[in-house]
Amino acid sequence: MKNYLYVFVLYTILVSVSCNRKPEVIVPAVNTVTANILNDFPTHIAVPNLLDLLNKSNELYNNIQTFVTNPTDANLYTTQQTWYATRKIWEQSEAFLFGPVSFKGLDPAIDDWPISYTEIDSVLKSSNTFTSTYIQNLNTTLKGFHPIEYMIFGLGGARKAKELTTRQKDYLLALADNLKTITAQMYNEWQAQGGNYSLQMSSAGTSTSVYKTRKDALLEIANAMIGIIGEVGEEKIGDPYTAIDSMLEESPFSGNSWKDFAMNIQGAKNVYMCSYSATGSGLHALTDLYNKSLDLKITQKMDAAINNLNSYTTKFGKAIYNERPAVQSAVQILNDLKKTLEDELIPLIQTKVIN
Amino acid sequence: MIKTKLYIYITFILLATTSIIYSCRKPQTLEDIELDERMSGGDCTVFDESAGAFGNVINGLSDEDRRVHAVGDGFFDKTFVPVSTTSPAVGLGPVFNQLSCVRCHINEGRGTPPLSGQPYQSMFFKLSLPGADAHGAPLPVPGYGLQLQDKAIAGTNPEGTVVITYNYITEKLADGTDIQLRQPTYQFANLYTAMPADVLYSPRIARPNFGTGLIEAISDESILRNADPNDVNGDGVSGKVNYVYDYITKQGNCIGRIGWKAAVPSIKNQVAKALNEDIGVTTSIFPIEYETTQQGGKIELPDSIVNALTFYMKTLAVPARRNVKDETVRTGKKLFIVSGCIKCHADKHETATNVSFKPLSGQIIRPYSDFLLHDMGGGLADGRPEFDASGFEWRTPPLWGIGLNQRVNGNTNLLHDGRARNYIEAVMWHGGEAQSAKDNFKKLTKAERDALVKFLDSL
Numbered sequence: 150m151k152n153y154l155y156v157f158v159l160y161t162i163l164v165s166v167s168c169n170r171k172p173e174v175i176v177p178a179v180n181t182v183t184a185n186i187l188n189d190f191p192t193h194i195a196v197p198n199l200l201d202l203l204n205k206s207n208e209l210y211n212n213i214q215t216f217v218t219n220p221t222d223a224n225l226y227t228t229q230q231t232w233y234a235t236r237k238i239w240e241q242s243e244a245f246l247f248g249p250v251s252f253k254g255l256d257p258a259i260d261d262w263p264i265s266y267t268e269i270d271s272v273l274k275s276s277n278t279f280t281s282t283y284i285q286n287l288n289t290t291l292k293g294f295h296p297i298e299y300m301i302f303g304l305g306g307a308r309k310a311k312e313l314t315t316r317q318k319d320y321l322l323a324l325a326d327n328l329k330t331i332t333a334q335m336y337n338e339w340q341a342q343g344g345n346y347s348l349q350m351s352s353a354g355t356s357t358s359v360y361k362t363r364k365d366a367l368l369e370i371a372n373a374m375i376g377i378i379g380e381v382g383e384e385k386i387g388d389p390y391t392a393i394d395s396m397l398e399e400s401p402f403s404g405n406s407w408k409d410f411a412m413n414i415q416g417a418k419n420v421y422m423c424s425y426s427a428t429g430s431g432l433h434a435l436t437d438l439y440n441k442s443l444d445l446k447i448t449q450k451m452d453a454a455i456n457n458l459n460s461y462t463t464k465f466g467k468a469i470y471n472e473r474p475a476v477q478s479a480v481q482i483l484n485d486l487k488k489t490l491e492d493e494l495i496p497l498i499q500t501k502v503i504n
Numbered sequence: 505m506i507k508t509k510l511y512i513y514i515t516f517i518l519l520a521t522t523s524i525i526y527s528c529r530k531p532q533t534l535e536d537i538e539l540d541e542r543m544s545g546g547d548c549t550v551f552d553e554s555a556g557a558f559g560n561v562i563n564g565l566s567d568e569d570r571r572v573h574a575v576g577d578g579f580f581d582k583t584f585v586p587v588s589t590t591s592p593a594v595g596l597g598p599v600f601n602q603l604s605c606v607r608c609h610i611n612e613g614r615g616t617p618p619l620s621g622q623p624y625q626s627m628f629f630k631l632s633l634p635g636a637d638a639h640g641a642p643l644p645v646p647g648y649g650l651q652l653q654d655k656a657i658a659g660t661n662p663e664g665t666v667v668i669t670y671n672y673i674t675e676k677l678a679d680g681t682d683i684q685l686r687q688p689t690y691q692f693a694n695l696y697t698a699m700p701a702d703v704l705y706s707p708r709i710a711r712p713n714f715g716t717g718l719i720e721a722i723s724d725e726s727i728l729r730n731a732d733p734n735d736v737n738g739d740g741v742s743g744k745v746n747y748v749y750d751y752i753t754k755q756g757n758c759i760g761r762i763g764w765k766a767a768v769p770s771i772k773n774q775v776a777k778a779l780n781e782d783i784g785v786t787t788s789i790f791p792i793e794y795e796t797t798q799q800g801g802k803i804e805l806p807d808s809i810v811n812a813l814t815f816y817m818k819t820l821a822v823p824a825r826r827n828v829k830d831e832t833v834r835t836g837k838k839l840f841i842v843s844g845c846i847k848c849h850a851d852k853h854e855t856a857t858n859v860s861f862k863p864l865s866g867q868i869i870r871p872y873s874d875f876l877l878h879d880m881g882g883g884l885a886d887g888r889p890e891f892d893a894s895g896f897e898w899r900t901p902p903l904w905g906i907g908l909n910q911r912v913n914g915n916t917n918l919l920h921d922g923r924a925r926n927y928i929e930a931v932m933w934h935g936g937e938a939q940s941a942k943d944n945f946k947k948l949t950k951a952e953r954d955a956l957v958k959f960l961d962s963l
Contacts, residue, residue, distance in 0.1 A: 268659075499551075
């Protein structure tokens with residue numbers, strides 16, 4: 150009799166495992182968490198970061214205007230410091246390069262590199278007037294942050310005010326004007342009175358949003374964050390390191406590359422923690438809900454990457470020649486962080502967030 | 505002992521019964537088997553609905569192949585600079601349309617047409633004179649070549665530009681609904697030298713790159729199966745192959761598969777041509793700077809990078825369909841079939857067996873295109889022949905991924921010049937061989953149209 154029972158149990162198991170399983174019960178809190186993340190991302194990260202960028206770009210323009218009017222070394226120094234400050238904010242915002250900033254090509258319009266030196270010389274030698282339309286129509290390698298950097302820092306970063314010609318100063322001022330115009334457009338695309346891309350995020354999962362589900366919107370945020378980490382490791386550091394060529398450095402004149410890289414990863418951390426000028430609910434809250442050890446691992450790896458990038462004292466352009474093992478370790482730390490996010494955070498969003 | 509045998513018999517009977525219950529179906533042919541419809545690219549499908557949905561690598565690559573894919577990916581994004589500047593990506597210009605591949609194919613996706621009177625960034629204009637060269641290719645325009653390059657490196661004049669404006673026309677559906685269509689008009693401007701009066705031109709929006717490897721891998725038989733150049737079956741839809749010239753193998757009579765008129769036979773031809781014509785970069789395949797007044801002969805980008813870019817394009821995965829079991833989507837699919845759309849937008853193809861590169865080999869894919877040329881009527885005609893494609897004919901564009909266009913590229917524009925702002929406008933521009941399908945569409949009720957749109961959105 151007992152054996153009959155075994156056979157019956159075996160049969161029951163066989164049949165039952167072949168049936169579809171019920172979907173996993175959703176943790177009720179996940180709906181609240183995902184709603185909070187998507188409400189807070191625009192209000193706590195995208196809009197304030199881009200507003201800061203706009204304000205700093207305006208300040209940079211004003212300081213360059215002052216320098217052009219009164220070209221002293223002190224005024225040049227002020228423009229250089231403002232360039233660093235503007236750059237710090239921009240690099241953080243690169244952790245969410247999606248939506249209109251991507252569709253409308255606004256990112257390369259202000260941050261293309263390497264700049265085209267010979268073409269800049271050609272532009273300066275020409276008799277073209279530096280109108281806003283003229284600058285707008287220039288190739289992206291001739292405008293934005295890096296040609297401004299080239300003008301105010303010079304090759305080797307030892308620029309003196311008196312070295313700049315009138316023509317160079319006119320070009321510089323027109324470039325700064327174009328920068329503030331484009332950063333204003335970036336801010337406008339996200340803010341409620343403008344393109345209001347914020348609404349696309351906060352209304353994700355409804356028929357009015359481009360994001361059919363909240364999961365889609367969360368993946369957009371996560372993938373953008375992973376994208377910048379990958380770009381820093383594989384391209385910004387990886388390309389000059391592999392080619393052993395400092396001409397491929399992103400910010401070679403100001404010697405700011407390590408800080409650029411650190412701010413990119415800081416931007417990714419801002420997004421993950423939803424923390425910029427104020428703190429809200431970020432992807433961290435979702436990870437924390439399901440996998441606290443993964444959350445800890447991600448934050449520790451982000452901190453390790455930022456600390457590592459901030460620890461270099463040798464300029465990046467020299468380190469790729471003289472301190473190659475150290476540069477290689479930066480790439481490895483970033484690759485490791487990226488892999489964790491790709492292999493563990495993305496699947497968590499995909500499996501735990503149902504819609 | 506007897507008891508043990510009995511248990512074995514009972515177990516066998518129970519298992520056999522279960523097996524029969526689950527397997528008692530009529531035998532099916534391959535055509536009948538409805539494989540998972542989500543798998544638009546067969547094994548080369550990826551489940552990604554994000555803005556990055558068009559930029560994923562296919563499964564099944566070796567570590568070495570993934571590295572080559574990554575190198576190609578890097579160059580796809582790189583900004584090219586003139587030869588006088590140091591960079592791995594040198595050779596820009598002297599005249600060009602964009603500084604990098606990604607500037608037109610943002611997120612590996614579709615270009616965006618400009619608003620009326622605004623400059624264009626992710627499209628260009630093909631040019632030619634009437635007639636064809638020895639290979640059947642269009643004749644270049646003296647001083648301009650086969651494409652109008654609207655940008656140039658500093659110190660060089662761009663060839664000119666085109667001002668695009670739109671007129672608006674209205675078509676009425678059977679239920680009285682008005683559909684507003686925008687009809688583009690084109691005007692050359694700022695030309696650096698005189699343009700011949702008999703110039704032929706054709707606007708082209710950048711196309712998405714994903715799935716191109718599968719399109720290249722489709723067996724010839726799978727494409728030829730749908731061809732009916734003389735409309736022998738009398739259904740009003742012909743469908744012919746564009747037999748084109750391969751600039752790498754130096755052979756003619758090749759099946760054209762890529763581009764708005766299927767004028768390109770392989771990805772490598774496309775990559776080399778785009779580098780040369782769009783960015784102004786010379787390669788071993790096209791070693792002459794494109795503008796006919798320029799001297800050439802110096803190869804600016806090595807074969808290794810051309811090959812990596814080619815491999816990158818070849819190994820971009822196709823995003824999976826969504827909501828395939830939704831009742832409205834299924835209704836929409838039925839309407840897509842009975843309206844006749846499926847006659848050209850053929851759903852299934854098989855890729856050829858390729859033992860040297862298994863990931864793309866023997867796949868059943870659902871691009872929703874026959875990759876053949878069709879007369880689309882006067883409304884869409886560009887009047888510019890390209891090999892066997894007449895000025896009225898266009899290749900059926902694949903529809904896979906179109907439901908993600910808004911997400912990936914921020915717009916839902918369709919057709920070769922992006923004039924259609926949504927699916928319905930695109931259908932309303934159909935004419936020629938597609939007139940019947942369009943007329944059927946016009947008779948649908950609003951609910952049926954919505955279902956058809958929802959089906960297209962699921963692709």
